[in-house]
Amino acid sequence: MTFEKLFEPIKIGDVEISNRIAMSPMNMTFSTQDGYATNQNVAWHARRAKGGFGLIITDAIIATKLAAPFVFHRNLYLHDESFIPRLNKIVEAVHHFGAKIFAQLSIGFGRQGHAIDGTQPYAPSPVPMEIPFEMLPQVLQPLAKVSPELQKQMIGPIPREMTIEEILSEEERYAEACVRAITAGFDGIEIHAPHGYLEHEFLSPRTNRRTDVYGGPLENRMRFLVEVTEHTLKAVRGVVPVGVRMSCAEHMPQGFTLDEVKVVAKKLENLGVSYFNISDGSYEALKYFFPEDMEHVENHLLKEVMELKEVLSIPIITPSIHDPVVAERAISEGITDIASLGRQAIAEPDWPNKIKEGKVDKIRRCNRCWQCLMRCMVGLYPRCAVNPEAGFEEHESELFPEKRKGAVMPAKYLQHQATGK
Numbered sequence: 033m034t035f036e037k038l039f040e041p042i043k044i045g046d047v048e049i050s051n052r053i054a055m056s057p058m059n060m061t062f063s064t065q066d067g068y069a070t071n072q073n074v075a076w077h078a079r080r081a082k083g084g085f086g087l088i089i090t091d092a093i094i095a096t097k098l099a100a101p102f103v104f105h106r107n108l109y110l111h112d113e114s115f116i117p118r119l120n121k122i123v124e125a126v127h128h129f130g131a132k133i134f135a136q137l138s139i140g141f142g143r144q145g146h147a148i149d150g151t152q153p154y155a156p157s158p159v160p161m162e163i164p165f166e167m168l169p170q171v172l173q174p175l176a177k178v179s180p181e182l183q184k185q186m187i188g189p190i191p192r193e194m195t196i197e198e199i200l201s202e203e204e205r206y207a208e209a210c211v212r213a214i215t216a217g218f219d220g221i222e223i224h225a226p227h228g229y230l231e232h233e234f235l236s237p238r239t240n241r242r243t244d245v246y247g248g249p250l251e252n253r254m255r256f257l258v259e260v261t262e263h264t265l266k267a268v269r270g271v272v273p274v275g276v277r278m279s280c281a282e283h284m285p286q287g288f289t290l291d292e293v294k295v296v297a298k299k300l301e302n303l304g305v306s307y308f309n310i311s312d313g314s315y316e317a318l319k320y321f322f323p324e325d326m327e328h329v330e331n332h333l334l335k336e337v338m339e340l341k342e343v344l345s346i347p348i349i350t351p352s353i354h355d356p357v358v359a360e361r362a363i364s365e366g367i368t369d370i371a372s373l374g375r376q377a378i379a380e381p382d383w384p385n386k387i388k389e390g391k392v393d394k395i396r397r398c399n400r401c402w403q404c405l406m407r408c409m410v411g412l413y414p415r416c417a418v419n420p421e422a423g424f425e426e427h428e429s430e431l432f433p434e435k436r437k438g439a440v441m442p443a444k445y446l447q448h449q450a451t452g453k
């Protein structure tokens with residue numbers, strides 16, 4: 033089998049990506065405790081760029097100070113300028129290997145947050161999270177019976193309801209972080225709105241019980257995400273493309289459905305969003321967020337993407353296509369534009385290069401053992417059962433380019449700023 037389509041370039045906005053293979057956003061918890069990128073963050077991303085991924089999407093970087101306390105142990109931050117130089121190191125290392133890199137920026141965990149110091153999380157409404165045992169992937173169920181740490185993560189505290197002032201202020205703070213991402217050199221921005229995080233919670237009738245303009249009918253429930261997108265597009269001034277990641281359905285009682293997501297996605301496209309990155313489920317619907325069995329994984333989401341394709345013209349990124357044959361077919365049949373790999377990119381950083389070199393049989397396949405994610409959730413650095421080098425990339429010196437430009441605001445942005453356009 034030839035894999036021509038996988039290696040066809042594609043444009044997102046004005047950004048040309050050399051192939052159709054992306055690394056999914058994954059918070060690998062490699063940052064310092066206070067949210068700065070480490071050498072391991074740099075090398076982690078650079079290693080996948082070196083392995084041939086055309087597009088790298090970063091971990092969900094926490095964009096605002098209000099959201100910062102509620103992360104899992106460690107997370108990249110961008111709520112002030114001090115975070116820019118080290119993020120720029122990631123960007124330059126990825127560029128050195130010819131890939132493009134988009135910053136995924138998160139406005140916060142909402143009710144899924146657990147502050148280490150016990151601070152009450154905030155959400156659209158005071159509805160706590162609870163992961164039903166049967167929604168855990170089968171491989172985790174025995175562990176959930178015996179691990180107090182995991183049991184603690186399965187039930188969230190009762191969040192407080194966000195005020196209108198906080199909503200409006202967070203929208204502005206978020207857009208400011210996006211401008212910092214441009215200074216750090218990122219080629220694009222991805223608004224992180226999937227998996228039961230704050231924007232997802234506003235969208236969901238299950239978690240949004242508000243009676244003001246942010247609750248009730250879909251038009252109101254999508255208002256927060258729409259306003260965040262409008263603020264972001266205005267702040268970014270077309271200098272880099274802006275995409276959105278959303279779950280295509282909630283799979284929980286009273287949760288939102290694909291039909292509603294189609295309406296929201298179309299609205300976002302009309303506002304000027306340049307691509308859509310689909311995902312599924314939430315912490316509560318964990319087995320959809322992280323499909324578990326090989327059979328399911330290879331076909332995961334392609335049906336939903338086909339439905340989205342009927343309403344959207346912008347490129348769509350689809351995760352969890354671990355099998356090169358399925359990826360090639362999905363792209364050549366026009367089902368998706370880009371295939372993205374999460375756990376499979378942990379297991380095999382050289383996935384694209386091995387396909388290109390005709391060594392498909394040498395690809396180390398992810399076995400869905402969940403070690404990567406479970407270790408992050410309990411505060412340990414992730415490891416991989418099939419790739420012993422994952423998590424140790426910082427020891428590979430060639431992943432750090434010698435010559436660097438440093439973080440500077442692109443001239444194009446300054447020009448737009450000066451002319452007010």
Ligand SMILES: Cc1cc2nc3c(=O)[nH]c(=O)nc-3n(C[C@H](O)[C@H](O)[C@H](O)COP(=O)(O)O)c2cc1C
Pocket residue numbers: 056057058059060090091092136224226277311321322323329351352353372373374375376404405408414
């Ligand atoms: C350790 C880990 C961290 C993740 N962090 C994020 C994240 O920060 N943002 C996000 O949108 N998805 C995140 N994901 C989800 C992945 O992007 C992807 O959607 C999911 O793993 C399913 O794809 P896969 O089967 O290729 O792993 C994470 C996944 C893993 C394994």
